[in-house]
Amino acid sequence: MSKDHLFSSYDQLSSTWDEMYSSNSEIREQYDMIIDYLKNTSKKTLSKKEELSKQLFMSQGVTFTVYSDNEGIEKIFPFDIVPRIITAAEWDKIERGIKQRIKALNLFIKDIYNEQFIIKDGIVPADLIYSCPNYLREMKGVKVPHDVYVHIAGVDLIRNNDGEFYVLEDNLRTPSGVSYMLENREISKRLYPGILPRNNVRSVSNYPNLLYKKLQELSYNSNPNIVLLTPGIYNSAYYEHTTLARLMGIELVEGSDLVVKNHFVYMKTTNGLKQVDVIYRRVDDDFLDPLEFNAKSVLGVAGIMAAYRKGNVNIINAPGTGVADDKATYVYVPDMIKYYLGEEPILKNIKTYQLGRPDELQYVVDNIRTMVIKKTDGSGGYGMLMGHEATDEDIKDYLDNLRKKPENFIAQPILKLSTAPCYINGQLSPRCIDLRPFALSGKDGIDICPGGLTRVALKKGSLVVNSSQGGGSKDTWVIQ
Amino acid sequence: MLSRVANNLIWLERYMERGNGMLSLLKVNYYANQDSPELFSWEPIIRNYNASSEPFHTEDAIECIEFLVFNTGNPNSILNLVIKARENARSVQEHISRELWLSLNNYYLYLTRKDLIKKLREEDPIAFLDELKKYHLTHNGTMDITQERGPAYYFMNVGKFLERVIQISDFTEMKLIEIAKTSDSLEQSFYWKNLLLSVGGYQLYLKTHKSSFQENHVITMIFQDKLFPRSMYYCVSKLGRHINQLIEIQELEKNNTEFLLGKLESTIKYTSIESINEQGLHNFILGIKEDIRNISMSINTVYFSHSS
Numbered sequence: 136m137s138k139d140h141l142f143s144s145y146d147q148l149s150s151t152w153d154e155m156y157s158s159n160s161e162i163r164e165q166y167d168m169i170i171d172y173l174k175n176t177s178k179k180t181l182s183k184k185e186e187l188s189k190q191l192f193m194s195q196g197v198t199f200t201v202y203s204d205n206e207g208i209e210k211i212f213p214f215d216i217v218p219r220i221i222t223a224a225e226w227d228k229i230e231r232g233i234k235q236r237i238k239a240l241n242l243f244i245k246d247i248y249n250e251q252f253i254i255k256d257g258i259v260p261a262d263l264i265y266s267c268p269n270y271l272r273e274m275k276g277v278k279v280p281h282d283v284y285v286h287i288a289g290v291d292l293i294r295n296n297d298g299e300f301y302v303l304e305d306n307l308r309t310p311s312g313v314s315y316m317l318e319n320r321e322i323s324k325r326l327y328p329g330i331l332p333r334n335n336v337r338s339v340s341n342y343p344n345l346l347y348k349k350l351q352e353l354s355y356n357s358n359p360n361i362v363l364l365t366p367g368i369y370n371s372a373y374y375e376h377t378t379l380a381r382l383m384g385i386e387l388v389e390g391s392d393l394v395v396k397n398h399f400v401y402m403k404t405t406n407g408l409k410q411v412d413v414i415y416r417r418v419d420d421d422f423l424d425p426l427e428f429n430a431k432s433v434l435g436v437a438g439i440m441a442a443y444r445k446g447n448v449n450i451i452n453a454p455g456t457g458v459a460d461d462k463a464t465y466v467y468v469p470d471m472i473k474y475y476l477g478e479e480p481i482l483k484n485i486k487t488y489q490l491g492r493p494d495e496l497q498y499v500v501d502n503i504r505t506m507v508i509k510k511t512d513g514s515g516g517y518g519m520l521m522g523h524e525a526t527d528e529d530i531k532d533y534l535d536n537l538r539k540k541p542e543n544f545i546a547q548p549i550l551k552l553s554t555a556p557c558y559i560n561g562q563l564s565p566r567c568i569d570l571r572p573f574a575l576s577g578k579d580g581i582d583i584c585p586g587g588l589t590r591v592a593l594k595k596g597s598l599v600v601n602s603s604q605g606g607g608s609k610d611t612w613v614i615q
Numbered sequence: 616m617l618s619r620v621a622n623n624l625i626w627l628e629r630y631m632e633r634g635n636g637m638l639s640l641l642k643v644n645y646y647a648n649q650d651s652p653e654l655f656s657w658e659p660i661i662r663n664y665n666a667s668s669e670p671f672h673t674e675d676a677i678e679c680i681e682f683l684v685f686n687t688g689n690p691n692s693i694l695n696l697v698i699k700a701r702e703n704a705r706s707v708q709e710h711i712s713r714e715l716w717l718s719l720n721n722y723y724l725y726l727t728r729k730d731l732i733k734k735l736r737e738e739d740p741i742a743f744l745d746e747l748k749k750y751h752l753t754h755n756g757t758m759d760i761t762q763e764r765g766p767a768y769y770f771m772n773v774g775k776f777l778e779r780v781i782q783i784s785d786f787t788e789m790k791l792i793e794i795a796k797t798s799d800s801l802e803q804s805f806y807w808k809n810l811l812l813s814v815g816g817y818q819l820y821l822k823t824h825k826s827s828f829q830e831n832h833v834i835t836m837i838f839q840d841k842l843f844p845r846s847m848y849y850c851v852s853k854l855g856r857h858i859n860q861l862i863e864i865q866e867l868e869k870n871n872t873e874f875l876l877g878k879l880e881s882t883i884k885y886t887s888i889e890s891i892n893e894q895g896l897h898n899f900i901l902g903i904k905e906d907i908r909n910i911s912m913s914i915n916t917v918y919f920s921h922s923s
Contacts (some may be wrong), residue, residue, distance in 0.1 A: 196705065196720040206687065207698070209724075368706055381709040392617050405621045405766070405866045 141173060144562045148596075150296050152553040153565055154219060165220045165614055166556075168334050172327065173217070178561050181216070184326045185558060188214050191325065197318050199371045213607030214319060215557045216326055219568060219589040220334075223615040226585060229300055229572060232482030233290050234581045235472060237574050240305060240459045242475040244284040247458055248274045258474050259467050266542065267464065268512050269308075269457025271420060273427050277444050280353050281578040284453040287346070287415075289313070289587075292482070292570045294553035301483045301550065303569065305468070307460040308452060309417050312588040312608075313573050314375035317342060317382075319588075319610035336612040337585035342573070343382035345584070349577035350383075350413050353449050359412035362386045362402065364393070366418050366434045376417050390418070395438030400448045414439075415451045423454060462511040462545045463489065485550060491542030499546040503530055508537065508546045521598070523549055552598055555609065557591060567592040569600050570611065586611035616766045616866060620707050624767055625914075627703035628774030630696040631719075635751040636782040637664060637693060641680055642744045643812040647805075648676055654805060659789045666691040680740060684747070685732055693747065697723050711771075712761035715754070722750040766866045769857045773914065776854035780907055783837060783847050784900050786813050791897055804828040810837070814845045831888050834896060838883060847903065848883045855880055858914070872913040879906040 147153050147160075155166045162170055173181065192198065192211040200207040221229075246253050247264055254261045264270055289310025291303040320339050324331060350361050365376040367389050380387035392402050393411065401408035416423065422432040424440040442448045458464065466487045469480045488495040490508070499506050508520040520533045537544050554565035572587030589609040590600035600606040640660055647655035657679040658672070665671050665682075667689040673679050684693045701723040708716050725731070726747070735743045762768045790810045794803050807828045811817040816836055824832045840846040855876040861867035883903065891899045 193724055194717065194721055196716065209727075368702060373705075377705060377708045381713075384709065386617060386620075387706070387709055388617065389619070392619050403618045405616050405618055405861075406868075 140178070141563050144564060145556065147565055148554055151551045152294050152296050152298050154553055154555040165222050169218060169220065169330065172330055181558060182561060185216050188216055188322050188326060191322055195318070197374055199374060212315060212602050213593055214322065215591055215607055215609045217556050217558050217563065218323060218610040218612045219555045221586065221611065221613045223613065226613045228481060229292065230583050233572060233574050233583055235476065235478060235481050236290065236302065236305070236468065237285055237288050237576060237581055239472040239475045240307060240468065241283065241285050241576060243471045244456055244459050245282055248455060249276060253471065253474055258470050263463055264458060267458050267461050269420070269455070269461055271455035273440055274453070274455035278446065279453050280355070280449050283353065283576050283578065284456050286349060286353070286451045286576050288574045289571045290574065293550060296551045299483060301485050303485065305460040305465065307456040309419065310571070310573070311372045311375055312571055313342060314378040315608050316573065316584070316586065316588045316611070319608060323610040334612060334614050336614055339584050339586055342584045343379060345575055345582055347383040349575045350415060350451060352577045352579070353451065354412045356412050360410060361413040361415065362388045362411050364388055364390065364414050364416040364418055366422070372417065390434045390436050393436040395436060395442050398442045398445045398447050400436065400439060400442050411448060413449045413451065420454045420457060462509055485547045488546040490537065490544040490546060496541055500534065505548055506546045507549050508533065508544055511543050511545055521549065549598070555591070557593070567598050567600065568609070585613040620710055621770045623703040623707050624710065624770040625774035627700050628771040629778040630700040631751060631754055632775045632778035633691070633782070634693050634696040635748070637683060638744055638748045638751065639815060640786065640813050641683060642741060643809060645676055645680070645740060647809055654802060655809065659792065663785060663789060664691045665689055677736060677740060680744070681732065681735060684735070694726055697726050710767040712757070714757050714761045718753050718757045722754070725750065766861065766864065769860045769866070772857040773854060776850045776857065777907065777911060779845065779850045780847060780854065783814060783845065783850065784904050786810060787837065788897065788900055807833045816843055816845060819843055834891060835888055851876070851880050851883055867914070870913055870916065872910060875906060875910045875913060879903065879910070
């Protein structure tokens with residue numbers, strides 16, 4: 136192997152699952168073809184491909200703008216040219232597992248905002264729900280079209296050193312990243328001519344059509360007016376909003392384009408007001424309606440919640456789904472699956488300690504070097520403590536703060552995220568990755584786009600894949 | 616169509632067209648200035664296109680071009696115009712052709728290259744300006760070939776021709792001020808020739824009137840010619856055509872836009888050169904500008920009337 140310059144610095148992390156190498160350092164079959172291609176391509180050509188991918192992102196406008204000193208600078212999310220490959224068998228389990236999970240979570244949300252059987256039956260404690268900041272009283276008893284709350288979910292999975300996929304987060308609010316799934320594939324087509332068809336890579340390009348179909352089904356109107364509500368041009372996911380609107384052929388609207396009259400939502404057009412039937416909103420619950428939530432919000436529309444409760448407009452995802460993807464609720468998902476579906480969970484949860492419980496808190500404090508602590512309502516990789524790399528002082532400060540409201544925190548053992556080969560400085564190096572497949576629910580069931588977004592922690596040894604903290608992404612191939 | 620989208624489309628083209636006009640002006644003045652700096656100062660151009668609060672003076676050609684292309688404090692610099700045009704395009708991507716967005720995005724990326732300013736400072740300034748102009752030609756061609764004839768196309772053209780009409784007025788007035796400073800008829804003819812070059816009508820003029828620059832001929836061509844795509848008459852009637860299309864597909868209320876346009880079109884068409892000279896070209900232009908302002912306001916009411 137030493138003669139292969141490309142691999143000469145591939146130092147596998149200890150007791151970590153590597154997507155390309157098996158435990159006895161043989162290349163897994165699914166990686167054969169791409170590795171063969173990479174081996175037979177000069178370093179110069181590969182570096183050119185890497186450069187090309189950057190240029191493509193820029194010229195296609197797949198960027199976000201960072202503003203400083205009144206000057207906007209276009210940035211791209213880093214992209215690694217080596218695809219992440221998933222076999223048909225692995226995908227089959229992921230797909231079944233996510234479908235099962237989303238089905239149960241959707242039933243849970245419906246139950247929580249209606250009869251609350253799961254609380255009455257003592258499976259989930261009532262105070263967990265009522266103390267959850269993402270629980271919306273405004274949703275109580277609201278009849279939701281076809282009982283679908285979670286139309287779009289982006290479930291984060293990681294692969295532990297046992298080779299099993301674990302669910303890290305369910306992301307049931309407004310998960311982003313799907314446009315990168317689509318764009319990464321378009322780039323791969325240009326980087327590796329002929330390789331995708333020879334690998335029988337499953338196509339992802341149908342996602343916008345599928346999403347449109349799901350949105351359309353949700354309206355009782357046969358030709359509904361569907362819009363995508365964006366917080367606006369300064370949002371870092373604005374590229375995604377414009378892309379999805381364009382690919383679905385629907386209108387991209389901002390809060391100020393909409394108005395509510397007599398409990399109907401309208402958009403302001405050049406020939407008057409036009410009724411809106413379905414709103415795929417990329418605005419958080421909190422900003423959706425200044426009359427009911429954050430009064431200072433200018434991103435939403437006053438009166439939209441009242442129109443929603445009257446059934447005059449459909450909001451995607453339904454407000455209040457955050458009650459089910461809260462990190463404290465996460466612990467109960469396996470129980471929900473058993474309770475609502477009478478099935479064993481297909482995908483595993485990560486062992487999670489609820490720090491509101493004194494015994495679990497004590498255990499975590501005793502084993503803090505092997506734990507990651509998270510705020511239950513946090514996201515984006517912020518507000519976390521990684522026990523293995525924190526200083527004593529960090530730990531002390533964090534715990535002091537935590538003890539004020541321990542029920543707002545959970546802890547999990549630091550898992551070994553699997554690694555995948557990345558092309559870094561002219562060589563292949565292992566980097567930690569996760570996987571976010573996108574699941575779409577409609578009145579006829581759940582569909583999952585084969586693959587999803589693989590996020591990668593580009594910093595050596597880092598476990599944080601979030602784009603805001605040095606993460607990048609890879610194209611994800613489900614083969615056969 | 617969303618009122619905000621219509622507004623963004625109009626302004627997208629106004630910014631692009633303004634940039635295009637400025638580049639022509641810079642190029643023509645560069646040549647003229649290298650010949651006779653005393654006649655073709657940079658001052659009138661800077662005065663017309665410096666919208667920043669800071670005054671700027673230079674008679675150095677490269678400094679002036681640099682200021683009007685790159686200055687971030689001047690809302691009218693080419694860089695700022697393209698940034699705004701791109702932001703508008705970005706927010707209406709589902710309405711414009713993919714090709715149009717990509718070509719505009721590429722223009723933006725080219726303009727924001729770190730080494731571009733060096734090209735202006737160290738290489739041929741005309742090649743530099745031509746390169747930028749090419750992006751505008753590509754933009755116009757792409758729009759013509761790829762954009763379906765519908766509300767987005769019509770609104771963009773409304774912006775384009777509004778801006779062009781304003782430009783013709785501005786360019787002419789800039790020259791009138793210079794012409795008034797001299798009684799030398801040769802010098803005056805230089806200015807008329809320069810005006811023709813700036814609006815891109817020089818070749819047509821030569822074909823029609825040969826190399827003799829008479830004020831009446833120039834004014835007639837720039838304001839009343841039916842076939843010259845940058846004449847006032849041509850642009851106003853194009854503006855009218857696109858507005859009528861919008862009215863026809865009910866994207867624009869009839870109100871009095873149509874009337875105002877019809878009136879302006881016939882004023883330009885039927886005012887004889889004698890009558891223009893009698894009232895003075897300056898006053899004639901003032902009248903047109905006033906009408907254009909009213910037309911623009913009446914289009915504006917479209918997006919403000921539904922905003923509550």
